[in-house]
Amino acid sequence: MAALASTTYRPNIRQDGAFVFHHPPKNCWPNDPIDRQKWHDFSLYFHVPFCRKICNFCTFERRLVQKGALSWFSAMVDREMDMALAADDFTGSRLESVYFGGGTASLLSNAAIAGLIRRLEAGFGWNPTIETTLECEPGTKHARDFRELRHSGVNRVSVGVQSFSNEALARLNRAHTVEQSLKMVEDARAGGIENLHIDLMYGLPGQTFEEWVDSVDRTIGLDVEHVSLYPLIVFENQLLSRMIVTDLMPRQPLYDAVERMRVYAAEAFLAAGFERYSLIEFARPGRRCRYVTATWDGSDYLGFGPGSYSRCGPAVWEDTVLHGRYESMINESKRPVGKSIRMSPPEVVQRDIAMGLCMLSVDIQAIERRAGVSVREVCGDVIDELREQDLVRVEAGRLALTEDGVRYATHVMKCFTTCS
Amino acid sequence: MGVGRGSMMKIEQVLEIARKDTRFLNDLARDPARTLDESAIDLSRGEFVALIDIVKNTSHSTLAPMLGKTRDRWKDILKEQEKNYG
Numbered sequence: 001m002a003a004l005a006s007t008t009y010r011p012n013i014r015q016d017g018a019f020v021f022h023h024p025p026k027n028c029w030p031n032d033p034i035d036r037q038k039w040h041d042f043s044l045y046f047h048v049p050f051c052r053k054i055c056n057f058c059t060f061e062r063r064l065v066q067k068g069a070l071s072w073f074s075a076m077v078d079r080e081m082d083m084a085l086a087a088d089d090f091t092g093s094r095l096e097s098v099y100f101g102g103g104t105a106s107l108l109s110n111a112a113i114a115g116l117i118r119r120l121e122a123g124f125g126w127n128p129t130i131e132t133t134l135e136c137e138p139g140t141k142h143a144r145d146f147r148e149l150r151h152s153g154v155n156r157v158s159v160g161v162q163s164f165s166n167e168a169l170a171r172l173n174r175a176h177t178v179e180q181s182l183k184m185v186e187d188a189r190a191g192g193i194e195n196l197h198i199d200l201m202y203g204l205p206g207q208t209f210e211e212w213v214d215s216v217d218r219t220i221g222l223d224v225e226h227v228s229l230y231p232l233i234v235f236e237n238q239l240l241s242r243m244i245v246t247d248l249m250p251r252q253p254l255y256d257a258v259e260r261m262r263v264y265a266a267e268a269f270l271a272a273g274f275e276r277y278s279l280i281e282f283a284r285p286g287r288r289c290r291y292v293t294a295t296w297d298g299s300d301y302l303g304f305g306p307g308s309y310s311r312c313g314p315a316v317w318e319d320t321v322l323h324g325r326y327e328s329m330i331n332e333s334k335r336p337v338g339k340s341i342r343m344s345p346p347e348v349v350q351r352d353i354a355m356g357l358c359m360l361s362v363d364i365q366a367i368e369r370r371a372g373v374s375v376r377e378v379c380g381d382v383i384d385e386l387r388e389q390d391l392v393r394v395e396a397g398r399l400a401l402t403e404d405g406v407r408y409a410t411h412v413m414k415c416f417t418t419c420s
Numbered sequence: 421m422g423v424g425r426g427s428m429m430k431i432e433q434v435l436e437i438a439r440k441d442t443r444f445l446n447d448l449a450r451d452p453a454r455t456l457d458e459s460a461i462d463l464s465r466g467e468f469v470a471l472i473d474i475v476k477n478t479s480h481s482t483l484a485p486m487l488g489k490t491r492d493r494w495k496d497i498l499k500e501q502e503k504n505y506g
Contacts, residue, residue, distance in 0.1 A: 027429060054441075059440065061440075062440075067505065068506040237459075237460075237461045238437060239441050241460075242460045246458075246460050322496055322497075323500060323505075324496075324499060324500055324503050
């Protein structure tokens with residue numbers, strides 16, 4: 001098996017997988033006005049905030065699907081797209097990737113997905129080489145659906161397997177079984193999907209190393225093009241955390257056991273011919289996900305749907321998470337923004353380094369061009385300190401995580417977001 | 421009892437938890453003291469009373485003068501539960 005470089009245990013540094021998903025923190029966003037944006041190369045995200053069941057680890061924007069909810073979503077998003085086309089400048093824009101996520105995006109009908117793709121073809125800088133991903137919960141789409149979706153323009157399918165243990169899936173309150181996961185992979189292939197992705201999670205409550213090895217090995221056996229390996233993050237006070245504290249759920253494995261799981265999986269996927277291109281993503285050569293890359297590397301992305309995020313240059317915003325308010329703002333022809341910030345140049349540097357390191361390294365000059373300020377000026381001291389600690393290195397114009405930096409990535413990222 | 425920004429953030433976090441967890445929301449609306457007691461959420465006495473004030477629309481907490489926006493948020497969250505998609 002391909003071996004990763006060995007790492008040094010550092011007892012006083014956090015090594016959880018919380019990473020940095022936003023900077024500045026959302027509760028500090030001052031709700032700056034989002035005026036007319038000029039889009040160039042960008043990605044597009046549809047957030048479908050409905051699920052059949054609520055997973056107890058999930059803190060994304062989602063709620064139980066109700067009668068009429070999906071038709072409501074399609075109609076509202078259609079109007080939000082009209083508003084974006086009217087408000088922003090898409091002249092010369094080029095769409096790089098499209099991602100249907102959630103929630104559970106695969107609850108949308110094939111016709112609804114096809115309709116949204118047709119809207120994109122008509123005015124958002126669509127191009128024939130675009131990557132279009134549909135995130136699917138096992139059990140929600142079948143071979144015939146995938147054939148139709150492939151015909152509509154979906155060319156990448158993400159299967160939310162999470163685990164190959166039915167006991168673990170039940171503990172997480174997932175709505176599907178291992179058998180349905182296997183069937184979905186088979187059906188997607190039969191439906192002509194050539195770019196398949198699988199999500200796996202480790203560090204689950206009560207999960208053993210052997211159970212994780214089985215999930216990794218079975219995933220490799222399915223011969224997919226791309227995998228994400230998510231360490232479970234238990235957010236304080238959220239549902240899963242409360243279940244663990246009150247003994248309604250087994251505890252998570254300890255840090256050293258979780259680290260052993262991470263290393264096993266990384267080495268197994270490398271040995272199977274995958275390349276590691278982010279902290280959690282592994283791809284066959286040429287199969288890196290453009291959308292994943294865009295969300296971390298400082299690229300622009302436009303989100304539609306309640307709770308979706310957008311970024312255009314220094315402006316970052318979230319559509320309101322309240323469905324009633326989302327609807328009334330659209331009815332009043334107002335952009336349905338709930339929270340927003342226009343980042344200062346130092347904040348752009350902090351965000352693009354901290355989040356960009358999720359891709360293992362960042363292009364320093366590209367960040368300086370976006371921010372209009374020197375990286376050294378904003379966080380030179382932090383870089384020097386982290387280099388001394390052998391957590392990052394600078395080479396060929398890139399700031400990169402060392403193997404120890406990969407292990408302690410959350411600590412490294414937080415060093416950048418808290419420097420001033 | 422603390423009257424700081426930290427307390428307000430904690431109170432807002434509990435409302436966010438309720439927004440995303442219908443069962444917790446229903447329990448909180450029905451019996452806030454018991455729900456918070458049994459929730460394992462670490463709250464100061466001031467935060468605890470302020471949350472009861474918000475849910476019950478009373479003003480016993482020393483934080484009461486600062487609760488205007490969070491009271492509105494709670495009403496929005498309750499209204500959101502009644503959202504009809506038909």
